[in-house]
Amino acid sequence: MATIELRVNGKKHSVQADPATPLLYVLRNQLALNGPKYGCGIQQCGACMVLLDGKATPSCMLPVEAIKNSAIVTLEGLAGPVGSGPTGAGSPLHPVQTAFVEEQAAQCGYCLNGMVLSAVSLLQENPHPDDAAIRAGMQRSLCRCGTQARIIRAVKRAAAGHRSK
């Protein structure tokens, strides 16, 4: 056990954890965040994605000691600093989250965490991705319900919003 300092959703946290514990478990259990999900534990599905210094990164194999000073952002903190509730309830949605809602780009929604964060990361690197770039940017995240066609539409909608600003 060690004391580990983490910067999550704009706030500093001090957690007690075995330094080898994957970040996913610390975020879910110590910090009670729901965005990152357990899916496979071996970086094959993208359900556990977080933004690490703005870049979509699977958290299920990433030892918490390896984070150092990187800024971690989860779905809960995507729209900005988390408001009153620990789950970010009441905080406004990020434009990518809004695009997913508007396209109703989900069925069970379990993969949404990885999808939304991959899209945010992609659009930061490439604000105007074409269809192939969207597919490449989302490739690491699996959806079993078959909502990928909607997700692609949501990413395009978010990119279009980007463009008009």
Added chain:
Amino acid sequence: MQSSRRNFIKTAGCLTIGFCLGGRPYRGSYPGAAIPADGSVTQPLSAATNFWPGEGDRINSWLEVLADGRIRVLTGKLELGQGIRTAVAQVAAEELDLEMSQVEVTLAETDVTLNEGYTAGSGSIENSAMAIRNAAATARQKLLELAAQKMKVPVTELTMAQGRIGLKNGTPGPGSENGIRGLPFKSESLTFAEVLEGRQLTDEVRLPVNLKPKENRRLVGKAIPREDISHMVAGEPVYVQDLRFPGMVHARVVRPPAYGARLLHFNEQVVKDKIPSLLTTVVNGSFLAVITTDEYQAVQAQQLLRENSQWSDGPALPKVSGEQLADYLISLPVQTQRVAEKGDSTFLAGDTTLSGQATLKARYSKPYIMHGSIGPSCAVALYDENKLHIWTHSQGVYPLRDSLAALLHLPAANIHVKGVPGSGCYGHNGADDVAADAALLAVAYPGKHVRLQWSREDEHSWEPYGSAMVMEAAARLDGSGKISHWKFALWSDTHGTRPGGKANNLLAARYLEKPFTERPSGFSGGAYRNSEPYYSIPNQQVQAHFFDGPLRTSSLRSLGAYANLFAIESFMDELAVKAGKDPYEFRLMHLDDPRAKEVVRKLQSVTQDQAAPHTHTGTGTSTGTHTGKGTGMGMAFSRYENRKAYCAVAARVAVNPQTGMVQVQKMWAVIDAGEVINLDGIKNQTEGSMIQSASWTLLEQVHFDQRHITSRNWDSYPIFRFSQVPEVEVVVLDRPAEEPLGAGEAAQGPAAAAIVNAIYRACGRRVRHLPVAAAKLIG
């Protein structure tokens, strides 16, 4: 139901949970159409549904009026990502002229919602939503009558909006019933709760009920957005995986290395030494588990115990793979069932080689396929003061409760099962098994909430798969190119081993010190679902052969229909080629049902001129010769279960001649699911069904060696990633005057056949064994 609880309005969140009711069977349907619509004969709701006499007959079995004037709808179904929460709220809000935000939905929970069996078989709209619609419409009448008495005015002068009842304004404008913004009342109005003065509506729902006229509907049939998506996208706690209770502990089960392996020895000291937060090791026969306070330490303890335990080998699995599997499966002993016989069924009688009289014969096969939920199964269980509480994403809370009662030798009345959404399941995955595991552990470690999260490997290698199947078809064409004789045989393991109130269908039951050893069994009809062609063929014979296969199997989306329709609709395509007919024309020649014809014709018009860009290979001319240039269009049709939704699917594929790799470029579906409740719900289900079916068809098969399943992660069991996903387009034919039909499974079978038919058009190769093997498409 506990009538005392239901008869009075209570504020949300302070209900005590009751325990009552014994075990009951779980099947039925909602033949609402059998009741004369003129009201000449009425009957209680329960007589027309799958509920027990008297149960479900009362309005308050389905909806409650809340103190703040909103209503709570109670469905015995669980939200699985199919959007049922929204659909049931829509029908209730429609009949009671509420806004969507004024309806909350309680999902399946024992002793809270009715026993609606399983959330399965595309039945939630057909059963639960229609019962709720009738209950809400009855509630409307009763509320108006009560308000009329209270206000001393005739019912006809009253109207209803936003949870209030008042005198009609006379001049409907923006604030009318159709507008609902602002209130349409002349003077003061009463809330539903004020009308009821603290009571609930306990009146009987008798069918037929006068429903809101279709032309006045403002919610039903529209693409009402699902509100839960905005919660999911924000990372709010939605799933059973997100439940957290004070003092909750974490568990992991150490699964055996093989189905039949037995635990010989394990070294408990290793985990005691190395896992600081270990609370206990649980061992019951060959059921071995750990409980810790820290979740990641439970994962580590599971791994340690796996490395420090010895197991017997168990019986070896057969050494077969790929297409040999089909030969192996039909060599197994079978029990045979006649599914259909019509006309001259002596066609090919005794002709085991299917030679001679047939114009065409073919054998098709599909492998074992997994549900492959993205979130592995999870449950929380608490055993406290002789009561067992389970939080589960099971599709059937009541049957699970009764199975747990049998497994644990507890009275069902002492078990409370609450449904909480999980990751999409598409049928009977590990949800019930993980709940049983958690229940065993909670009983062994009472007083704490025990959370058990299956690993990816647990889910991949222990879930009950969709059975591998073999299908043989033979047919004779007459001089005009019509099918005169048809013979179809299928080989399959069971598609129905849901818990169903029995202990032995739960995975852990086989491994206990006192094991339940009977082979899991249940509903047997799934194998031959859609094995009868929906086409008009004068002479036919359909047979189902049941084998006991090597792998654990149960219900996967559409059950046997996926394989049967892959075979039938591929065979129809082959016959069309033989007959020299266009695939659309050939199907239309054999269809009598006008609704079936319309979906096929609509698909034809939607896909006209949709051949691959830069080629000119219109679908209307593709009578058997492939188009060249490596792209092709294919289509298929079915009516799900031959009595539910109609669906025709087209696919455009490109086949790379160097690698044989198939890219599905675009898929189209035309679906008639009767009256549309939620337009976007049907579209979403149909899009997803096509994409999932395309993944099954092109990529998926469960691999195993003689020891156990070897498909244990997404590398060894790949599914579609974004680069493989086709563009999709869905056309919904709304039939407001028809019964609404479930839509979640309708595209699953035709999508598979449309793809292989397109591959044939693209490269001239006929794929009869799934998944599609690229090696056979080279050149």
